[in-house]
Amino acid sequence: MTTEQTLDLLLQQMPDHLPGGVLIYRDNKREEILYANSWLLSIFGCSSFDEFLELTGGSFVTLVHPDDREQVERDIRQQIVGSRSKLDFVNYRVIRKDGSVRRVEEFGHRVFIPGVGAVYYVFFLDNDTKYKVYDMDALTGLPGKTRFMRHASMVLALSSRDPKAPKMAFVYVNIHNFNQYNLRNGSERGNQFLIQMADVLRETFPNKLISRFMDDHFVVLTTLPSLKEQIPAISSRIHGLYDSNRLDVKFGIYPVENGSIPVESACGMAQMACDSIREIPDRHVCFYTRNMGEARDLRNYVIDHFREALEKHWIQV
Incomplete structure (x- = not known):
């Protein structure tokens, strides 16, 4: 030719x-x-x-x-x-x-x-x-936090205008004791685990927004009705990726009530739910509740006003 x-x-x-x-x-x-x-x-x-x-x-x-x-x-x-x-x-x-x-x-x-x-x-x-081709995590190929935040905001805005759209939820996924796994097995093994974990999330949540925020912290924006079946399957597959019973996968879920909520706030509430079960070995899934937010606000208030409380003798034996 x-x-x-x-x-x-x-x-x-x-x-x-x-x-x-x-x-x-x-x-x-x-x-x-x-x-x-x-x-x-x-x-x-x-x-x-x-x-x-x-x-x-x-x-x-x-x-x-x-x-x-x-x-x-x-x-x-x-x-x-x-x-x-x-x-x-x-x-x-x-x-x-x-x-x-x-x-x-x-x-x-x-x-x-x-x-x-x-x-x-x-x-x-x-x-x-556009979402798929830039602002990617170099290790897993998943979008970074900034790209996820921007795209998730648009998805929520569009979903809020469609009365037939299914309810959305943010899922915060964290591998407990991952730092110890890295120390015992080396960073190369740890990186391979994170790559495999990203693949599990892609396969479980096809065509959904998934991001690696940092280290072993992942976030997914998906539809709420399907989560009851998906999370047990994810847990089972992730547990099959490693040879140590000291690792544990935790899921924090924030069901979106209002599509105008800032994505960063929604992710924070999903993380709060995830962190609340970090030290509970036999519990792997937690939904965000108002009580969690109230407890966080009270804790922050106490920390912010501790010095004032000492000076004004609000703290008593």
Whole structure:
């Protein structure tokens, strides 16, 4: 095959193999969709271009979530008018074929094609893909804490707007006595254990948000109804990864009551539940309760006001 033939073949295949969605639509009143690559079809959960056109109404306007359309149209026009290169960058929500909502980032370029007219060439990257490809823990390949926090915030916000969405829960997973395991077996064995543990969590919670916060601390954002079956399976598999009965896996669970709760607070409450059973050998799962939060607040109050209490003789025998 000649160099020219190779290049032609690569260019023909390029749209469907780019790591993101490609869309072409007319710059007219209807904003008619002319082309979408297979990656974009998959983002929307469609199996064919015709299915995609039916879902979106064949228009870029109706491709965007109804609540975001006015803002997106305004942002694109303002950016195009103010840019010599006619580029735009916006992010918004879309509704997939199954009714679920997904947030995407979109890079657009307005060009004029002789015989066709003005069109937009657009490149899409959905947040699920973005989540998987950066801010990763070097050892396990799981997302880091910052990436998890940001993405979990979006998941909670979207879930809170969908009355049919299942209840969410944060699961804080900690391996008790892992430091001693490292000391006895060496850091290489310890690292292998963490890699295997990450694999167990991926397999148990497919397509869910999982992060390694630090050392042997992992956090999962998942749906609450499935946890009763999943956690015993995780415990059994993790216990099979090591040769010491001194390690113990603990799970702290915080069921999300309000989708507007800061993710950091939700993770903290799941960790509080996990820490509450750290020294109880035969207990492995604990759900967060209001009493835990009240006990923490009381303890913090006592610590913060201890000096004042001494000076004012509030502490008595």
